[in-house]
Amino acid sequence: MLIMDRHRLVEEKIAQLMNGYTAYAETDELIRLMKRDVARRQLNVFFDRTDTGCWFIPVDPIESKH
Numbered sequence: 291m292l293i294m295d296r297h298r299l300v301e302e303k304i305a306q307l308m309n310g311y312t313a314y315a316e317t318d319e320l321i322r323l324m325k326r327d328v329a330r331r332q333l334n335v336f337f338d339r340t341d342t343g344c345w346f347i348p349v350d351p352i353e354s355k356h
Contacts, residue, residue, distance in 0.1 A: 296320060300327055307333055307348050316343040 300323045303313035307328070315321045321344045328335050328346065338345040 296323060300324055303346070304328070304331065304333075307335060307346055310348055312348070313346045314343055315346065 296319060299320060303315065303324060304327050306313045308331075313324070315324050321339075324344070324346060325337070334349045336347040336349050338347060
């Protein structure tokens with residue numbers, strides 16, 4: 291069984307966000323780490339929490355002004 295390091299997963303998902311792609315986190319721990327890193331980097335991200343996880347959707351600064 292392959293076990294992935296949580297911090298490495300967060301780094302990969304933050305890289306996705308910074309490149310304009312959405313990211314998805316399934317566990318509460320991963321969601322917490324993602325939110326902390328998004329806040330620390332001051333990324334403009336929309337959080338869509340569902341019953342099974344959380345979508346992190348980058349917000350285009352130009353679109354957010356409308």
